[in-house]
Amino acid sequence: MDAATWTVVRLTAELAALSTTLLLLLGTPLAWWLARTASPAKPLLAALVAMPLVLPPSVLGFYLLLLMGPQGPVGQFTQWLGLGRLPFTFSGLVVASVIYSMPFVVQPLQQAFEAIPERTLEAAATLRAGPLDRFFTIALPLARPGLVTASVLGFAHTVGEFGVVLMIGGNIPGQTRVLSVALFEHVEAAEFAAAHRLAAGMLGFALVVLVLLHLANRSARGARAA
Amino acid sequence: MPTFAPLARTALLCTAALLGNTARADEVLVAVAANFAGPLAALAEGFTAATGHTLKASAGATGKFYSQIASGAPFQVLLAADDETPRRLVAEGHAVAGSQFTYAIGVLVLWSAQAGMVDDQGAVLAGGRFARLAVANPKLAPYGAAAMEVLKARGLADALAPRLVTAESIAQAYQFVATGNAELGFVALSQVAVPGRPPTGSHWKVPASLHGEIRQDAVLLKPGAQSAAASALLSYLKSPAARKLIQAWGYGA
Numbered sequence: 001m002d003a004a005t006w007t008v009v010r011l012t013a014e015l016a017a018l019s020t021t022l023l024l025l026l027g028t029p030l031a032w033w034l035a036r037t038a039s040p041a042k043p044l045l046a047a048l049v050a051m052p053l054v055l056p057p058s059v060l061g062f063y064l065l066l067l068m069g070p071q072g073p074v075g076q077f078t079q080w081l082g083l084g085r086l087p088f089t090f091s092g093l094v095v096a097s098v099i100y101s102m103p104f105v106v107q108p109l110q111q112a113f114e115a116i117p118e119r120t121l122e123a124a125a126t127l128r129a130g131p132l133d134r135f136f137t138i139a140l141p142l143a144r145p146g147l148v149t150a151s152v153l154g155f156a157h158t159v160g161e162f163g164v165v166l167m168i169g170g171n172i173p174g175q176t177r178v179l180s181v182a183l184f185e186h187v188e189a190a191e192f193a194a195a196h197r198l199a200a201g202m203l204g205f206a207l208v209v210l211v212l213l214h215l216a217n218r219s220a221r222g223a224r225a226a
Numbered sequence: 227m228p229t230f231a232p233l234a235r236t237a238l239l240c241t242a243a244l245l246g247n248t249a250r251a252d253e254v255l256v257a258v259a260a261n262f263a264g265p266l267a268a269l270a271e272g273f274t275a276a277t278g279h280t281l282k283a284s285a286g287a288t289g290k291f292y293s294q295i296a297s298g299a300p301f302q303v304l305l306a307a308d309d310e311t312p313r314r315l316v317a318e319g320h321a322v323a324g325s326q327f328t329y330a331i332g333v334l335v336l337w338s339a340q341a342g343m344v345d346d347q348g349a350v351l352a353g354g355r356f357a358r359l360a361v362a363n364p365k366l367a368p369y370g371a372a373a374m375e376v377l378k379a380r381g382l383a384d385a386l387a388p389r390l391v392t393a394e395s396i397a398q399a400y401q402f403v404a405t406g407n408a409e410l411g412f413v414a415l416s417q418v419a420v421p422g423r424p425p426t427g428s429h430w431k432v433p434a435s436l437h438g439e440i441r442q443d444a445v446l447l448k449p450g451a452q453s454a455a456a457s458a459l460l461s462y463l464k465s466p467a468a469r470k471l472i473q474a475w476g477y478g479a
C-alpha cells in the first residue's frame with residue numbers, strides 16, 4: 001500500500017472510530033428514552049432519527065453545505081465560537097457522519113432496550129436500585145447484543161458513507177479524502193487498477209464485519225438461552 | 227382469463243406505439259460537460275425550431291462520461307470539456323472517426339460570490355483575504371487542470387495548496403463558491419456571465435496566456451451513428467446562429 005492510500009485508509013478509520021464513539025454516547029441515552037417514553041414527542045423524534053434511512057445523502061449534503069456555510073446558522077455559530085467553518089474539514093465530516101449514521105446506532109439499541117421486560121427493572125427498583133444503577137447494571141448488560149450491532153453498523157456505515165462526504169468534503173488529502181471518495185476519483189479518472197484495490201478491500205471489509213456481527217449475535221443469543 | 231385478454235392487447239399496443247416513437251429517433255441523448263449545460267439548454271430551443279428534433283441532456287464531468295461511455299452508456303453525442311476525451315473515444319472505437327470538432331473554447335475565471343473581492347488582475351490570489359479556493363479536480367476536469375496551470379504560472383501552487391478544495395466537477399466548484407463555503411474559485415465564464423442576468427459577485431477573466439487552451443470538442447458516439455437527430459445536432463452547433471449564441475455565453479469560438 002502506497003503512502004497516499006495509507007493516509008486515506010487511516011483517515012477513514014479515524015473518522016469511523018470517532019463518529020461511532022460519539023454516536024454511542026449520544027445514541028444510547030436517546031435510544032433508552034425512545035424505548036421507555038410515552039411522550040407525545042416520541043413519534044416525531046423517532047422519525048427524525050430515521051430520516052437518513054429514507055433521504056438521499058445528497059439532501060443531507062446540500063443542507064449541511066448551506067447550514068454550515070458562512071450564511072448558515074450553524075456556520076455563524078461555529079464562527080462565533082471561533083471554530084471557523086465546518087465544510088471541508090475533518091470535524092465537519094464527523095458532524096455529518098453522526099447525523100447520517102444515527103439510525104444505524106439508535107434503532108438496534110432501542111430494540112434491545114424495548115426487549116427488556118419491565119418486570120426486571122421493577123424488581124431491581126424494589127431492591128432499591130436507582131434509575132442510573134438500573135440502567136448501568138441491568139439494562140446495558142442485557143442490551144449487549146444491541147450495543148454490538150449498533151457499534152458495528154455505525155462504524156461500517158460511516159466507512160461506507162459517500163454522498164454526504166462528496167458534497168461537503170472537498171476531497172482534501174489527509175483531511176476529508178476518505179476511502180469512498182478516493183475510490184470515486186479513481187473510477188472517474190479511469191484508474192481501474194487502483195479502484196479495484198480499494199473496492200475489493202471495502203468489499204472484503206464489509207463481508208468480514210457482517211459475518212463477525214452475525215457470529216457475535218448468535219453466540220450472545222446462545223449464551224442467553226443456556 | 228377472457229377479461230384480461232383485451233387489456234393485455236391494449237397494453238401491448240401502447241408499448242409498441244411508445245417504442246415506435248423512440249425508434250424514430252427524433253430525440254438525441256447528449257452527454258454535456260457541466261460548464262456547457264446552460265448554453266446547451268439555450269441552444270435546444272433553436273435546434274428544435276430549425277430541425278424539428280429535440281435533445282435530452284445529461285450534465286456532468288467529462289471524465290465520468292468517459293467511463294460511462296466506455297462501459298456502454300447510451301449517449302449519442304458527447305459535448306466534452308476537453309479535446310482529449312473525444313480523441314480517446316474515437317481511438318478506442320466508442321465514437322465515430324472524423325466526427326470530432328471544437329464547438330467552444332473555454333474561458334476560465336476566478337470568481338467570488340462577494341462583490342469587490344476579486345480584482346481585474348487576480349491579485350487577490352496572492353493575498354490572505356480568503357481561506358478556501360475551490361478548483362475542479364485537475365485529474366478529471368480540464369478547467370481544473372487549467373486552474374492549476376494558472377497557479378503555477380503565478381508561482382502560487384505550493385503556497386495555496388493548503389487552501390485548495392477540490393470539487394468533482396466545475397459545477398461543484400461553482401456550488402462551493404456560490405454557497406460562500408469557498409471565498410474564491412476557478413470556474414467557467416459561462417457559469418458566471420449568464421446572458422440576460424446581471425453577473426453576481428466579482429470575477430477575473432484569466433488571460434488565456436496563463437494556461438493551455440481549453441478546447442471543448444464534440445463527437446458523435448457509436449449509439450448515435452445512425453441517428454438523424456444526432457447528426458443534425460452536430461451540424462447545428464456549427465451554424466452561425468449557434469456560434470453567435472455560444473459566444474454570447476462567454477466562449478471563444
